Amino acid sequence: MAAQLLLASRNAKKLAELRRVVAAAGLGDLEVVGLDDVHEYPEEPETGATFEDNALIKARSGAAATGLPCLADDSGIAVDALNGMPGVLSARWSGRHGDDPANNELLLAQISDVPDERRGAAFVSACALVAPDGVETTVRGEWRGRILRAPRGDHGFGYDPLFVPDDEAAGGRSSSELAPEEKDALSHRGKALAQLVPALTELARG
Ligand SMILES: O=P(O)(O)OP(=O)(O)OP(=O)(O)OC[C@H]1O[C@@H](n2cnc3c(O)ncnc32)[C@H](O)[C@@H]1O
Numbered sequence: 628m629a630a631q632l633l634l635a636s637r638n639a640k641k642l643a644e645l646r647r648v649v650a651a652a653g654l655g656d657l658e659v660v661g662l663d664d665v666h667e668y669p670e671e672p673e674t675g676a677t678f679e680d681n682a683l684i685k686a687r688s689g690a691a692a693t694g695l696p697c698l699a700d701d702s703g704i705a706v707d708a709l710n711g712m713p714g715v716l717s718a719r720w721s722g723r724h725g726d727d728p729a730n731n732e733l734l735l736a737q738i739s740d741v742p743d744e745r746r747g748a749a750f751v752s753a754c755a756l757v758a759p760d761g762v763e764t765t766v767r768g769e770w771r772g773r774i775l776r777a778p779r780g781d782h783g784f785g786y787d788p789l790f791v792p793d794d795e796a797a798g799g800r801s802s803s804e805l806a807p808e809e810k811d812a813l814s815h816r817g818k819a820l821a822q823l824v825p826a827l828t829e830l831a832r833g
Pocket residue numbers: 635636637638641673700701702703704717718725730750783784785786787814816
């Protein structure tokens with residue numbers, strides 16, 4: 628029987644990225660399941676001070692409740708001109724969890740008078756993998772870029788329409804204008820998950 632891996636995210640678009648990157652890593656013997664595939668369990672609030680803390684909160688509760696190895700991502704955007712905020716508050720920056728247009732609008736308004744040369748930012752992803760035997764692995768990926776003055780593009784989610792990666796391969800497009808595989812190849816989440824491939828390969832071996 629194939630080993631199972633629980634991906635603990637309630638964000639459908641993030642979950643799709645996690646599934647895509649794990650699938651692209653070619654871990655054939657790993658069956659990926661989502662929160663909808665397991666019995667409901669109480670999810671702890673994401674009250675950690677860091678992305679790593681929150682990723683561990685999510686992965687630990689998933690592993691404890693299901694007995695499956697559990698992978699969780701906690702992520703966000705850290706804007707230089709806002710001293711790293713929204714950071715861990717990215718999903719609910721406007722006060723409404725997961726309201727991407729409202730979050731984007733508030734962020735743009737807050738830095739409307741920040742000149743182009745100081746509009747740097749980084750997407751950050753911390754991914755935690757918690758195995759049933761209690762072994763925990765935490766990794767982090769960062770993606771540097773700049774914040775636009777208006778949204779552009781319709782792929783991705785969250786702050787993607789406001790973020791132009793520094794990478795030459797992006798050619799000045801926003802991360803919302805990149806094809807999904809292009810985003811995965813450059814993104815914070817792609818970089819974080821790449822570091823988990825050895826641990827995931829171990830899991831797949833059983
Ligand atoms: O906690 P789960 O259930 O996984 O889903 P969530 O959406 O609440 O996820 P987080 O708590 O990690 O918050 C991450 C927020 O940061 C933003 N974000 C993270 N990664 C992003 C990406 O790749 N592109 C755009 N925005 C991103 C987006 O607003 C997310 O809602």
